């Protein structure tokens with residue numbers, strides 16, 4: 429059983445930290461990465477956006493899962509980011525092509541699914557509204573992948589600022605007719621599931637904080653979080669951020685939905701476009 | 706007595722908030738600005754960088770001062786920021802030209818000095834290193850203005866992250882041979898002044914937090930700061946950020962130095978370059 433998530437956002441917004449936090453193991457060895465992330469001054473990373481993937485076998489609720497995370501180093505990091513969405517769209521389409529090719533084979537008993545099932549897009553916590561780069565990226569990708577926008581480093585915003593910022597982001601998304609992944613609410617489900625889905629839906633876009641280090645709180649508990657002179661933020665505390673809701677949606681409640689929507693809507697859309705062309 | 710400071714940085718890094726914090730009055734009426742800052746979705750701000758200045762008479766230590774702050778809305782906010790430094794360099798040079806023109810007049814008794822005496826440059830708190838846009842800007846401006854780089858929204862970094870980030874920023878600045886404003890330390894000054902200057906110097910680049918709202922701390926004090934569920938950051942608390950040091954340098958200890966260096970070195974350099982050309 430295979431699930432592939434892509435993370436996109438400018439460098440320094442906490443992407444690798446979030447991956448480690450979501451999957452509770454050091455998928456990204458941050459020591460290794462921070463050596464890569466800050467190349468010696470003066471070395472110019474080529475002006476291109478990279479595509480790097482890491483896989484790991486995890487077990488959630490007794491289900492064995494092969495999880496792959498695709499990182500996109502360099503996105504949005506240059507002075508001129510005119511086509512930084514392009515390598516990402518090309519990669520997503522190449523994965524569709526690979527799947528299409530498998531489907532067309534005689535022996536198609538065992539298809540390997542390397543398609544991207546979710547794209548977590550990191551929004552800089554400016555407190556204002558979406559940047560032109562964000563809007564351009566989402567408009568290019570929303571018909572090809574399940575877009576899950578998140579507010580990165582949400583511990584830099586107070587509760588009021590988060591509420592206002594979420595409202596403005598949703599306004600922008602609505603105005604530009606961008607389709608983001610919305611957990612579907614089915615009528616025939618039991619009350620409890622409907623309530624759970626609505627609770628998750630009400631938090632979109634998720635305001636997230638990531639941490640892969642254990643810190644101690646004022647009252648002596650050991651938690652995953654960030655320790656400042658003025659207080660300790662707890663990643664798994666729903667009063668502090670929406671991390672728990674993001675993980676719940678991604679891994680427990682809507683992973684199946686994400687895979688189905690990728691297969692039945694996004695991939696099918698791509699396939700019929702390609703066959704007509 | 707005239708002092709003009711320019712603020713440069715991407716939108717959402719806290720520039721207007723810092724100005725209000727530095728000068729303790731609402732130089733920027735944030736209500737008004739946040740109406741401007743988030744134009745209705747879909748209105749494209751022309752792709753240009755604006756130059757807006759606001760003046761106000763303030764009194765510091767019994768000295769009356771005409772303070773002007775120049776904001777640069779739009780800097781770094783586009784998908785392609787190739788020449789976003791250019792309108793800023795042009796503005797600084799136009800101010801030199803205006804001063805030169807006054808100097809060449811017959812009656813030069815009363816020169817009005819609209820030159821930029823300090824440029825506060827806001828660095829995004831990525832925790833990694835300077836971005837290509839930062840390096841390009843600083844290289845273009847360090848011979849024309851006193852550059853004072855600051856780490857914006859430093860409450861998003863833990864103490865260890867601030868220390869590591871400052872070190873990497875200074876490495877980058879050194880590697881690209883960028884001249885930032887360093888408070889000079891004179892031999893002939895008294896022990897106390899030398900110690901004070903060295904203390905300020907040790908904090909560069911300043912890690913700052915801004916706030917123009919009063920919040921209450923856990924122990925009931927009313928302070929300028931930011932209140933989160935996990936604790937309250939106090940702007941004027943030197944254990945929380947370097948804001949106090951920045952203000953001390955800018956307004957109390959080195960304002961004269963900034964004016965003199967602008968006049969004797971930067972302006973003279975420009976003037977001789979222009980006369981030779």
Ligand SMILES: Nc1nc2c(ncn2[C@@H]2O[C@H](COP(=O)(O)OP(=O)(O)O)[C@@H](O)[C@H]2O)c(=O)[nH]1
Pocket residue numbers: 437438439440441442443444445446465580581582583584636637638639654831832833860861862866
């Ligand atoms: N304030 C804050 N800092 C974070 C958060 N997540 C990561 N960081 C820090 O931000 C810096 C960059 O994180 P990193 O994961 O390398 O970002 P990436 O370049 O997007 O992969 C590191 O110093 C992290 O410790 C967060 O949620 N809040």
Ligand SMILES: Nc1nc2c(ncn2[C@@H]2O[C@H](COP(=O)(O)OP(=O)(O)O)[C@@H](O)[C@H]2O)c(=O)[nH]1
Pocket residue numbers: 554555556583584585589714715716717718719720721722723742857858859860861913914915916931
């Ligand atoms: N965490 C944090 N937020 C800040 C700080 N200063 C300002 N803000 C918030 O960041 C948002 C943008 O600030 P603003 O001053 O408008 O930024 P500007 O666009 O650079 O002028 C607002 O919601 C501010 O309340 C700071 O030092 N730390």
